[in-house]
Amino acid sequence: MKKRYISIIKTSIIISLFIIPLLVIYINSGYNLAYAAYVEGNCVAYYKDKEKVTDIYNKILDKNKDIKINEGIKFERIITKTSSLNNYDSIVSNIKASLDKEVDCLVLKIDEINLGILRDKDRCEDLFNLVKEHYIRVNDLNKEDIINTSINNNIYYIPYRAYESQIKTPEEIYKVIKELDSSKENPIMSVNIIGIKNDIEDIKEDTTIKSTDEYYMGEFKVQELGKEGKRRIEKQVNITNAKVISETMIKEEIIEAPKNKVILKGTKNPIGTTISFLERPSRGAITSNFGARWNNESHHGVDIAGNTGDPIGAALDGVVNKVGYDSIYGKYIKIDHGNGIETLYGHCSSIIKGKGDTIKKGDVIGRVGSTGRSTGPHIHFELRLNGKAENPMTYMK
Template sequence: MDSKGIKFIKTFLLIFVVTIVFLASYKWSEYKLVYAAYIEDRCVAYSESKNKVIDVYNKVIEENKNIEIEGNIKFKRALAKKSSLNNYDSIIDNIKASLDKEIDCILLKIDGKSIGILRDKDEVDNFFTLIKEYYISINNIKTEDLISTSIINDIAYVPYKAYKSEIKDPEALYKIIREIDSNREKPIISVDIIYGIKEIENIPAPTTIITSEDYYMGEVKVEDSGEEGQKSIEKQVRITNSKVMSESKIKEQVIKAPKNKIIVKGSKNPLGTNMAFLQKPSRGSVTSNFGSRWKNERHHGIDIAGNIGEPINAALDGKVNKVGYDNIYGKYIKLDHGKGIETLYGHCSSITRKEGDTVKKGDVIAKIGNTGRSTGPHVHFELRLNGKAENPINYIK
């Protein structure tokens, strides 16, 4: 081969080598040595920075605490096209996609309605615990007083498959239910709570009444004021949500016995002493006194004015021994006070006691009226000793 041929071949080879080198260098300029990030053997990112991927990973994990991860994120060195490098948003999407797998879980149903998806029965129990604790708290029930709590709805645990992102943690589902219940009259979930309470109650001092001839009728002396006792009471209360359903006493114990109050009532006849032992039976004014009246008539009592329907009160402790009607007294009631002493109340519009009733001084026994021989509404009041009329005005306080 002559010199020209050799020169041509050399020139061709030089041009070929230069072209190959140029093409190779151009091709490799599209690639870069980077970090390939893997989660559970799935590549989620090509990045020049490990820290960038780790920051995104931690953020996603923080926002999806209910997602279980098998192992941590791993890195390998890899040659990748520059155009394949992932930006911030695409790394987030890839990590979420790698974590959001369809897994076995539980669909919780209450009274036939779907409430939410939880990981397993333990998580459902944790959710119910939060619901129970809410009602325990708002009813101010102490832990040591708590006997039992139970959900009284129809509960169904339905086996289910769902993506991890669809599964709620117990606290998140609790907040959702509380938000819904805040706008409902009847809560979605009802809790039955039984708890005990302890109370201290006062025991009233019993009263013992003694009669004594040392004092006149109408006189009362407190010989001993007595003293209240105390008892402890244990009760069991059942509520549903915040409504008391039942309350029962389970134990009662006297801590301090009460001391009797002793009252001495006089039984000595006060008539003839001018002692004021009677209460005025009506608040009106006396319009007719005891004694002689027109046409040689004798008034056996006093008249006290009033309005029809106003109360008539017992003038002294006693017992109803007669309720009746006649043309003079109209409707009347008569009380026996013992020692031969009686009082009579006439012209009543109505009688509020019956024969045999025991009454106390001041008790309402009838109502003012205008029955019988009467010129207007009033009460005719008589005081008798062994059937003989006495002037009551001398003994009225």
């Protein structure tokens, strides 16, 4: 026992007298105690802090989860020159290089376009899901409402051998697709989505027109204001990328019923009053007035100048009761407005409406021309009450 203590004391004396001074000499001479780090059998770093190198290694693996590891990271205690110690960037680069092995993988081809190298079909499916999710968001759909999604393109998986550094992640390929799509008229990938969409829609109010002799023809009064309603609809949508191909209504719920607008339409005969109830058929100048002419003839209407092809608007609501041609009026159209009131539009180059058509004030019924007895393009416009010509200028706005 006494001998053992003597031996320990001798060893301590040797360490104190020889080894510790040598270490001090090394350190002071530009040498350091450090660790040599090995990844997959390759030395990747000389560094003092083993935990720091391990942390760098683990972070690289976290970002490259598909890398297959055989040996992992190992350390060996060494003494090395201070100048030989690695910095952070060189450690990262060396670890990545050591992990960069040639492996089996796939080239993904969509139709005629090579999108890049991916690890396997599972990673390709991850890419497809990223693209599908993009179009689900674009179309404002909820994931839980999706019935089916599919890729319409031709998909090719081409076996390949590549280094780990050449293999792209689904996110990297997705970014490339988005950049390419931004410069193309048609997206690279055609995604079909079938899902359920819920919307709130406005219901347009109807207009109810009631006839009344309280007002003159051409006069309208709003009796009741209308109001739009609202409905909740559920429909199945069939979408390709951002284009709706078809919609099928599944369910409808009225949230608020619309209220009809009620308009009173005057029917009282305005002839003989000062009411301006006629819309001017054209904005042209009056070139010939109503009444007697220089050759003792009577002009039964007014002539309004215009260019061939200019639109002719109806002066009042009514129904077309005659479309024809004669040597005086040329091509003409006549409208019955009720209460024995009619208007006629002559010398037309063409007639747009037909007999029996319902006309609203301002509707285009024909085009200005110079047919019949005419010296140039214009409209001959007449107003008649029970067949008797009246001066339309008295009632035109």
